[in-house]
Amino acid sequence: MRTLLRKISPALHLTRVTTAFAAAANVWFVILWTHASGTPHEPGFAALRAVPVWVLLVGGAVNAVGLYSFAMAMNDVMDFRRDQKLNPNRPIPSGRLSLERAINVVAISLGMSVLGATVLGIPAVVLTLVLAGAVLMFNGAGKYVPAIGMLLLGLLYAGQMAVPNLNVRFVWPIWLVMTHALAVEGLRQGLGGRATTISRRAVVFTATGWVFWSLVILSVGAWRNRPVGERWWRGWTMWPDWVDARAAVGPALLVVVFGVWVLWKERTLGRGPRLADKIARYGALWLSLYACAWLLGQGYREEATVLGGLSLAGFLGMTVLREAYALFEHPIGYRR
Numbered sequence: 035m036r037t038l039l040r041k042i043s044p045a046l047h048l049t050r051v052t053t054a055f056a057a058a059a060n061v062w063f064v065i066l067w068t069h070a071s072g073t074p075h076e077p078g079f080a081a082l083r084a085v086p087v088w089v090l091l092v093g094g095a096v097n098a099v100g101l102y103s104f105a106m107a108m109n110d111v112m113d114f115r116r117d118q119k120l121n122p123n124r125p126i127p128s129g130r131l132s133l134e135r136a137i138n139v140v141a142i143s144l145g146m147s148v149l150g151a152t153v154l155g156i157p158a159v160v161l162t163l164v165l166a167g168a169v170l171m172f173n174g175a176g177k178y179v180p181a182i183g184m185l186l187l188g189l190l191y192a193g194q195m196a197v198p199n200l201n202v203r204f205v206w207p208i209w210l211v212m213t214h215a216l217a218v219e220g221l222r223q224g225l226g227g228r229a230t231t232i233s234r235r236a237v238v239f240t241a242t243g244w245v246f247w248s249l250v251i252l253s254v255g256a257w258r259n260r261p262v263g264e265r266w267w268r269g270w271t272m273w274p275d276w277v278d279a280r281a282a283v284g285p286a287l288l289v290v291v292f293g294v295w296v297l298w299k300e301r302t303l304g305r306g307p308r309l310a311d312k313i314a315r316y317g318a319l320w321l322s323l324y325a326c327a328w329l330l331g332q333g334y335r336e337e338a339t340v341l342g343g344l345s346l347a348g349f350l351g352m353t354v355l356r357e358a359y360a361l362f363e364h365p366i367g368y369r370r
Contacts, residue, residue, distance in 0.1 A: 057321075058099055060194065065198045069087055075274070078202070079155045082199060093150045093152070097153075101166070154198050161193065185216060195211050206252075209251045225296075226313070256271055256272050257270055259274045329341060
């Protein structure tokens with residue numbers, strides 16, 4: 035076991051798999067929400083009704099973790115020359131993982147994401163491939179331009195969440211995930227002391243893009259929720275009448291708590307890479323909390339319990355894995 039972890043630990047570092055549980059939680063939420071809401075409200079695609087829920091959850095997890103790992107690994111492959119100067123401890127520049135093996139990890143991760151999507155149906159496979167193309171765009175240019183990078187990252191999270199059911203009607207959770215991902219990236223760059231600064235022009239561009247895509251997402255949801263048989267321009271509603279208004283209370287409280295937590299951490303830790311790392315890690319955790327809060331607010335307690343249990347197991351498992359391979363890479367010894 036020790037030898038195995040020592041061999042795979044560079045690949046685990048490359049893919050940042052210890053935070054991939056949040057991506058899986060987003061996909062699980064859409065699957066569970068669609069099933070709990072029923073055909074009249076969230077019809078979804080045929081695959082979501084023909085396949086057992088546990089199979090969908092497994093396929094969704096494989097798809098989410100694979101796509102997340104693909105994005106993280108691709109980032110390091112395309113940045114390996116830059117990391118030789120700025121991040122020499124990363125797996126590729128440090129020599130712990132060759133560039134050829136890293137490219138293999140990229141290919142395997144993409145294959146995993148497509149394989150998981152096949153369980154969810156053809157639309158899920160197509161959307162997965164579109165998102166993979168967007169990941170390439172982000173790593174090729176977006177991340178070097180903060181205004182574009184932050185917005186594109188938020189859209190990637192929103193798109194990845196919609197993979198199980200591209201026709202989901204209650205779109206507010208997707209909008210919240212997009213907004214949260216954008217805000218976390220902005221806070222990470224703004225408070226992390228990164229070399230890339232965020233100019234006022236970038237802030238204005240990002241805010242304008244956020245408003246535009248918010249209107250797009252919410253308008254699509256409003257159009258889908260119009261009464262059956264109505265003309266296309268009538269009956270649009272931002273909040274479906276079958277969704278309890280109290281479902282928004284939990285997520286709203288979590289937004290406030292996260293904001294207070296960031297302010298507290300900034301005061302206790304100060305700005306710098308350490309704060310940026312914590313914002314990124316706990317920002318990922320918050321995504322699974324949002325998902326559970328939406329389900330609980332709607333009264334889907336069984337689904338919320340399932341999602342909470344899966345998220346907790348994923349978080350604990352990946353935390354243990356993170357500590358295990360960190361211990362094997364830097365074993366505790368005695369000073370002489």
